[in-house]
Amino acid sequence: MRSNGVRGVLPNPKHAQISRNLIADLKRGKFAPGELLPTEAILQKRFNCSRHTIRVALRTLYERGLVISKQGKGTIVQKLPKQPLYQSTFSTLQSLVQYAKTTSRTVLTTNLVLLNESLSHWLNCPQGYKWWKIRTKRQQKSDGTVVASSTIYVPRYFESAVSKLTKSALPLFSIMQKEYLHEIARVEQTFSVAYATEEEASDLNVKQGTAVMAIERRFIDERGGLIEVARSAHQPEYFEYHMTLNQITDPDNC
Amino acid sequence: MRSNGVRGVLPNPKHAQISRNLIADLKRGKFAPGELLPTEAILQKRFNCSRHTIRVALRTLYERGLVISKQGKGTIVQKLPKQPLYQSTFSTLQSLVQYAKTTSRTVLTTNLVLLNESLSHWLNCPQGYKWWKIRTKRQQKSDGTVVASSTIYVPRYFESAVSKLTKSALPLFSIMQKEYLHEIARVEQTFSVAYATEEEASDLNVKQGTAVMAIERRFIDERGGLIEVARSAHQPEYFEYHMTLNQITDPDNC
DNA sequence: TTCTATTTGTTCGTATGTATG
DNA sequence: ACATACATACGAACAAATAGA
Numbered sequence: 001m002r003s004n005g006v007r008g009v010l011p012n013p014k015h016a017q018i019s020r021n022l023i024a025d026l027k028r029g030k031f032a033p034g035e036l037l038p039t040e041a042i043l044q045k046r047f048n049c050s051r052h053t054i055r056v057a058l059r060t061l062y063e064r065g066l067v068i069s070k071q072g073k074g075t076i077v078q079k080l081p082k083q084p085l086y087q088s089t090f091s092t093l094q095s096l097v098q099y100a101k102t103t104s105r106t107v108l109t110t111n112l113v114l115l116n117e118s119l120s121h122w123l124n125c126p127q128g129y130k131w132w133k134i135r136t137k138r139q140q141k142s143d144g145t146v147v148a149s150s151t152i153y154v155p156r157y158f159e160s161a162v163s164k165l166t167k168s169a170l171p172l173f174s175i176m177q178k179e180y181l182h183e184i185a186r187v188e189q190t191f192s193v194a195y196a197t198e199e200e201a202s203d204l205n206v207k208q209g210t211a212v213m214a215i216e217r218r219f220i221d222e223r224g225g226l227i228e229v230a231r232s233a234h235q236p237e238y239f240e241y242h243m244t245l246n247q248i249t250d251p252d253n254c
Numbered sequence: 255m256r257s258n259g260v261r262g263v264l265p266n267p268k269h270a271q272i273s274r275n276l277i278a279d280l281k282r283g284k285f286a287p288g289e290l291l292p293t294e295a296i297l298q299k300r301f302n303c304s305r306h307t308i309r310v311a312l313r314t315l316y317e318r319g320l321v322i323s324k325q326g327k328g329t330i331v332q333k334l335p336k337q338p339l340y341q342s343t344f345s346t347l348q349s350l351v352q353y354a355k356t357t358s359r360t361v362l363t364t365n366l367v368l369l370n371e372s373l374s375h376w377l378n379c380p381q382g383y384k385w386w387k388i389r390t391k392r393q394q395k396s397d398g399t400v401v402a403s404s405t406i407y408v409p410r411y412f413e414s415a416v417s418k419l420t421k422s423a424l425p426l427f428s429i430m431q432k433e434y435l436h437e438i439a440r441v442e443q444t445f446s447v448a449y450a451t452e453e454e455a456s457d458l459n460v461k462q463g464t465a466v467m468a469i470e471r472r473f474i475d476e477r478g479g480l481i482e483v484a485r486s487a488h489q490p491e492y493f494e495y496h497m498t499l500n501q502i503t504d505p506d507n508c
Numbered sequence: 509t510t511c512t513a514t515t516t517g518t519t520c521g522t523a524t525g526t527a528t529g
Numbered sequence: 530a531c532a533t534a535c536a537t538a539c540g541a542a543c544a545a546a547t548a549g550a
Contacts, residue, residue, distance in 0.1 A: 033478040039515060050539045063317070068439050068476055071516045072546030078439060079478045115424055145341050152533060185332060187499040191445055193467045193490035211465030213447045224287040225331045236447035245441040267518060293534060304520050324537045360515035
C-alpha cells in the first residue's frame with residue numbers, strides 16, 4: 001500500500017472507511033433518496049484518494065442496495081431498507097446475526113442422534129454417523145412472544161460449539177465460525193408453508209397442525225461442505241420475512 | 255476503451271465476456287466445486303487482458319455466489335445454485351423473469367379502480383387517484399397446476415403496458431421497462447403465511463381460508479418511486495421459495 | 509437538431525500490503 | 530524465510546451515456 005494514512009498497520013482499507021462514512025451520511029439523511037450523491041471526482045477530493053478507491057467504496061453501497069450508479073448521470077441514492085418489526089430483513093449473513101440480537105433464544109434439548117435413512121438423506125451424510133440435534137425456541141425480546149421453534153443439526157465434530165450455545169446469545173453458525181475458523185461461504189434458504197408438528201405447536205402455543213412459515217437453512221462452507229441444517233417454524237400472523245432484490249450487473253445471457 | 259478486440263463497436267465489455275466464459279466453464283463442470291479457479295495471473299494470460307479486468311469479471315461470479323476469493327489461497331469454486339422444480343430460485347431481477355418462463359399466466363380481470371383509504375395507504379399514493387387492478391393466475395407449464403393467484407396494482411399512467419399484458423408472456427414489470435424506459439431499481443419482497451381470500455381460493459382450487467404463502471412485491475424505480483405492487487397467493491405443498499445468501503464484503507460495522 | 513461538458517464505465521499500467529502454505 | 534496469490538491503492542486514458550446549451 002502506498003500509505004494508509006495515520007494507521008498504517010491494521011487491516012482497515014481506505015475504501016471501507018469511505019463506505020462506512022458514506023453509509024453513515026445516508027443514515028443521517030444527509031443525502032435524500034432520489035437525489036444524486038456527490039460525483040466521484042468530488043468524493044475523490046473529499047476523501048483525498050484515487051478514483052479507483054472511491055469506486056470500490058461505492059460498489060459496497062451498491063451491493064447493499066443503497067445507491068445505483070448511472071453512466072452519464074451520477075449515483076442515485078435509494079431509500080433505506082425497511083426496519084424490522086416482527087419481521088426480519090436479511091439478505092446477507094451479517095443481517096442474520098443482527099436479527100438474532102433482537103430476539104432471545106432458549107435451548108430446549110441437545111442430543112446426539114444416530115442418522116437413520118431419512119435423516120442421512122436430508123443431511124447429505126451417510127447412515128450411521130452421529131450428529132447433534134438441538135431444539136430451541138426464539139422469543140421477541142420486547143414482549144416475550146415466541147416467534148420461532150427450531151431444530152438444528154450439526155456434525156458431532158462441532159461438540160465444543162454446541163456446548164457453548166447456552167452461554168452465548170449468538171447463532172450457532174456464528175459460534176462455529178469463531179471456534180473452528182470454518183468460514184461459512186453461503187446459506188441456502190427455503191421458505192414454505194408447513195403444518196406445526198407436536199413439538200413446534202407446543203413451543204409456539206398454537207394447535208398442532210396450524211399452518212406456519214417453515215424456513216430451512218443449510219449452511220455451507222468454502223469447500224462446499226454442509227455443516228449445519230436448521231429448520232424453524234415461525235408463528236403465522238406475527239412473522240414476515242422481508243428482503244430486497246437489487247438490480248445486479250448481468251453479463252447479458254446466463 | 256483501449257481496444258475491444260474484434261468487435262470494437264457494440265457495448266460488450268471485456269469483463270462481461272470473460273465472466274460469461276467462466277460461468278459457462280463452471281456450468282460445463284470444467285472446474286469442480288471446492289477446487290480452485292486458475293489464478294488471476296493465469297486468467298490474465300488466457301484472456302489477454304489486465305489483472306484489473308479479470309478482477310471485475312471475478313467480482314461478477316462472486317456476486318452470484320459462484321466463487322469465493324481468499325487472499326493468499328485462491329478463488330474457490332462453489333456448488334451451482336439449486337435448480338427450481340415447483341420452486342422459484344431468484345435473488346436477482348433477471349431470475350424473476352426466468353421463473354416466469356416456466357409457468358404460464360392467464361389474465362382474469364383488468365379494472366381501473368379509484369383508490370380508497372386503505373388502498374391509498376397500501377400503495378403509498380393519495381386517495382382519488384386511479385390505478386389499474388389486474389388479477390391473474392399462473393400455472394405450471396408442465397402439468398397445468400395452478401401455482402399462484404395474483405393481484406397487481408399499477409398507476410393509470412402505464413395503460414399501454416397493461417393492454418399488452420395478455421399478448422405477452424413476460425411479467426408486467428418487464429413490459430413496463432421496455433415500454434417506458436422506466437428502470438426498475440429494486441424489488442422489495444415480503445413473505446408471509448396468509449389465508450386464501452374467496453377469489454384466491456377459487457383460483458387455486460382450495461377452500462377459502464386455507465393457509466397459503468403470500469408474497470408481496472413492491473417494484474421501485476431509480477428515483478425511489480413505487481410503480482407496481484403485486485400480491486400473490488401461492489399453493490402450499492406445491493410451492494417453495496428458495497434463495498441463497500452469500501457472504502458479502504462488510505465494512506466492519508453498520 | 510447538433511454540439512459540448514459532465515459523469516460514470518472500461519481498460520490498461522504499476523507498486524505494495526498481507527494472508528497462505 | 531520464501532514464493533504464491535489475492536487485496537489495496539495510485540495514475541492515466543478513452544468510451545459511452547446523459548443533460549443542457
